[in-house]
Amino acid sequence: MSNNVFIDPHPFWPFMKVLITGGSGQLASYLFEEMSSEHEVSGVDIRPPVHEPAMGRVAMGDIRDVEAMTSAMEGCDAVVHTAAQVSVQRSTEDPSGDADTNVMGTIGVLRAAVAAGVRKVVYISSAAVYGDPQRVPVDEEHPLAPKSFYGASKLCGEHYVRAFGSTFGLEWVVIRPFNFYSPRADPSSPYSGVITKFAQAVREDRPLRIEGDGLQTRDFLHARDVARMVTMAVESDLSGETLNCGSGKGTSIIKLASTFSDIFPEKVRVEHVPPRTSDIRDSVADISRARQVLGFETRTGLEEGLRDFFQ
Ligand SMILES: NC(=O)c1ccc[n+]([C@@H]2O[C@H](COP(=O)([O-])OP(=O)(O)OC[C@H]3O[C@@H](n4cnc5c(N)ncnc54)[C@H](O)[C@@H]3O)[C@@H](O)[C@H]2O)c1
Numbered sequence: 001m002s003n004n005v006f007i008d009p010h011p012f013w014p015f016m017k018v019l020i021t022g023g024s025g026q027l028a029s030y031l032f033e034e035m036s037s038e039h040e041v042s043g044v045d046i047r048p049p050v051h052e053p054a055m056g057r058v059a060m061g062d063i064r065d066v067e068a069m070t071s072a073m074e075g076c077d078a079v080v081h082t083a084a085q086v087s088v089q090r091s092t093e094d095p096s097g098d099a100d101t102n103v104m105g106t107i108g109v110l111r112a113a114v115a116a117g118v119r120k121v122v123y124i125s126s127a128a129v130y131g132d133p134q135r136v137p138v139d140e141e142h143p144l145a146p147k148s149f150y151g152a153s154k155l156c157g158e159h160y161v162r163a164f165g166s167t168f169g170l171e172w173v174v175i176r177p178f179n180f181y182s183p184r185a186d187p188s189s190p191y192s193g194v195i196t197k198f199a200q201a202v203r204e205d206r207p208l209r210i211e212g213d214g215l216q217t218r219d220f221l222h223a224r225d226v227a228r229m230v231t232m233a234v235e236s237d238l239s240g241e242t243l244n245c246g247s248g249k250g251t252s253i254i255k256l257a258s259t260f261s262d263i264f265p266e267k268v269r270v271e272h273v274p275p276r277t278s279d280i281r282d283s284v285a286d287i288s289r290a291r292q293v294l295g296f297e298t299r300t301g302l303e304e305g306l307r308d309f310f311q
Pocket residue numbers: 021022023024025026027028044045046047061062063064081082083084085086101105124125126127154176177178179180181193
């Protein structure tokens with residue numbers, strides 16, 4: 001008999017059954033693309049999917065309905081919790097509604113995960129939990145001082161994820177994306193991000209509106225890169241980790257406008273409008289931790305990602 005000890009060089013789970021909450025959303029559509037070749041993936045949402053990768057795979061259900069979530073999670077190894085009220089502006093107009101979805105909904109998902117015997121939950125939080133950065137780049141040890149009700153509810157969700165982990169032994173990873181974009185974000189939404197608004201302005205031959213001096217910086221990454229990092233977190237044996245998800249690079253709004261202009265030299269005009277008083281000045285992720293524990297790097301550069309909008 002051989003004394004050889006088998007060392008698995010690939011400590012990832014070979015096959016998993018995964019449920020995505022918010023399965024009809026932007027990020028979920030890339031998660032379906034990213035995970036489906038290796039795993040059995042389904043989704044749950046309160047609205048039907050509009051993006052091809054999610055079609056036919058999303059059941060209707062509300063994350064606040066624990067019973068419905070428990071049956072959706074039956075036999076699942078992992079849950080990726082993306083469902084949320086996602087707008088800062090809407091959270092200001094209706095803080096209770098925001099908390100209902102982002103706090104009570106997250107509790108609903110966690111209770112169902114425990115009841116269904118799910119091994120791991122990956123919670124999609126947000127860089128909004130940091131509030132105004134006191135230093136840039138922002139690492140995970142940065143003080144947590146959300147400025148918006150949205151940031152507060154996402155942070156509250158994080159606390160519940162950790163508490164469910166310690167109370168019930170549920171494995172968890174919290175991921176804090178910075179500003180992600182893709183052509184699958186809803187351009188008709190008044191709450192959409194600056195890249196979606198700029199892309200729509202180019203399509204409609206309108207000027208790009210820059211708020212204030214345009215020197216404020218953001219960390220932009222393509223939703224496909226976020227989906228890659230989430231997939232790595234699901235497949236790894238990582239648990240009890242909180243990770244930033246960004247490109248690690250700051251891009252000013254002026255630079256963003258000039259990148260659009262490089263792609264469409266004849267079409268891009270710029271208009272300056274007064275700044276928003278509550279706007280955060282600089283927001284850039286320190287992604288050293290994600291690099292270290294997952295080997296994560298973004299793959300889609302900004303120019304390539306923007307071209308995606310017009311293909
Ligand atoms: N877009 C960004 O730049 C960004 C940045 C940081 C964090 N995030 C977080 O990433 C996640 C995904 O964002 P996205 O851009 O894909 O948003 P999205 O709006 O495209 O998707 C969210 C989905 O959640 C669903 N949902 C809302 N309430 C629900 C409920 N009660 N029950 C079931 N489903 C419900 C919505 O119908 C929607 O399909 C969110 O948790 C968001 O807070 C987004």
